[in-house]
Amino acid sequence: MAEPNILLTRIDNRLIHGQVATQWNSTIGANLILVANDEVSENTMRQNLMKMAAPAGVATRFFSLQKTIDIIGKASPKQKIFIVAETPQDVLTLVKGGVPIKKVNIGNMHMSDGKRQVATTVAVDDADVAAFRELQEMGVELEIRRVPSTPVEDTDKLFA
Amino acid sequence: MIGFILTGHGQFANGLKSAIDMVAGDQPAFEIVPFEGSAAASYGDDLRAAITAMRAECEGVIVFVDLLGGTPFNQSMMIAGDIDNVEIVTGTNLPMLIELLLTRSGASGLADLAEQAVGVGQAGVTHKSLASLADDAEDDFDEDGI
Numbered sequence: 001m002a003e004p005n006i007l008l009t010r011i012d013n014r015l016i017h018g019q020v021a022t023q024w025n026s027t028i029g030a031n032l033i034l035v036a037n038d039e040v041s042e043n044t045m046r047q048n049l050m051k052m053a054a055p056a057g058v059a060t061r062f063f064s065l066q067k068t069i070d071i072i073g074k075a076s077p078k079q080k081i082f083i084v085a086e087t088p089q090d091v092l093t094l095v096k097g098g099v100p101i102k103k104v105n106i107g108n109m110h111m112s113d114g115k116r117q118v119a120t121t122v123a124v125d126d127a128d129v130a131a132f133r134e135l136q137e138m139g140v141e142l143e144i145r146r147v148p149s150t151p152v153e154d155t156d157k158l159f160a
Numbered sequence: 161m162i163g164f165i166l167t168g169h170g171q172f173a174n175g176l177k178s179a180i181d182m183v184a185g186d187q188p189a190f191e192i193v194p195f196e197g198s199a200a201a202s203y204g205d206d207l208r209a210a211i212t213a214m215r216a217e218c219e220g221v222i223v224f225v226d227l228l229g230g231t232p233f234n235q236s237m238m239i240a241g242d243i244d245n246v247e248i249v250t251g252t253n254l255p256m257l258i259e260l261l262l263t264r265s266g267a268s269g270l271a272d273l274a275e276q277a278v279g280v281g282q283a284g285v286t287h288k289s290l291a292s293l294a295d296d297a298e299d300d301f302d303e304d305g306i
Binding site: 018019022023026032034045048049052061071072074075076078079146147148149150 | 182183184185186187258259262288290293304305306
């Protein structure tokens with residue numbers, strides 16, 4: 001079976017929102033935004049709001065992590081997929097489950113108690129760093145970038 | 161490249177620009193000229209200088225103003241009478257600018273781009289309710305694929 005055509009995977013607390021819908025999707029040329037998130041997969045309200053945000057002609061799917069792992073191999077070659085996940089731990093689960101993710105864009109990880117700000121819009125705790133390290137060791141390319149027109153920030157900041 | 165000038169009453173231009181920075185990042189050939197009461201006397205000259213400078217850099221300029229008939233609009237129209245390839249768009253909103261900043265590099269012409277701005281800006285004004293959301297929720301699944 002052909003490998004699914006995953007153009008990019010993004011970590012973003014806010015999942016599909018303005019930056020993702022208006023900037024990232026058109027820049028990478030995806031026609032399917034796959035939100036891999038357990039909570040949203042069971043929350044119709046959030047799904048409907050995100051469907052509204054998606055650009056015209058771009059399909060959306062809201063799968064749990066396990067469903068994403070189970071189904072990704074059935075993707076059609078015509079489906080140019082943009083995966084959006086909430087946390088590095090979720091992305092690690094996908095990769096360990098066999099989802100062929102090559103590159104991860106780190107967008108918004110909000111500041112909260114116990115986290116430290118390491119880049120303009122990225123705050124991490126030790127568990128996040130461990131997940132990133134594991135992803136890197138599995139050969140996944142990491143990139144910190146808020147929107148396509150902003151510069152890439154140094155990934156070493158994650159591990160400092 | 162077609163250059164963009166954004167102008168409006170009070171902090172309209174500053175505020176809209178900060179929203180664009182957040183969603184789309186910093187943009188080239190995009191300047192703001194706020195119209196504030198404290199600097200009202202020099203506003204016309206400031207706007208003319210900004211449009212002239214942008215026009216010198218770009219093949220054409222669109223001036224995005226907040227309000228049809230307001231001072232930013234009136235001043236822009238008079239300046240556009242003196243400088244060629246300057247178009248004015250009114251009722252500027254965030255969806256309009258986000259879309260146009262993405263599409264301007266492939267635009268076929270200045271007037272077409274200004275028309276596109278109007279269409280996108282109008283399409284961005286909607287009334288949504290939870291009930292209509294559920295109705296719209298159908299998604300086309302391909303026969304193959306996920």
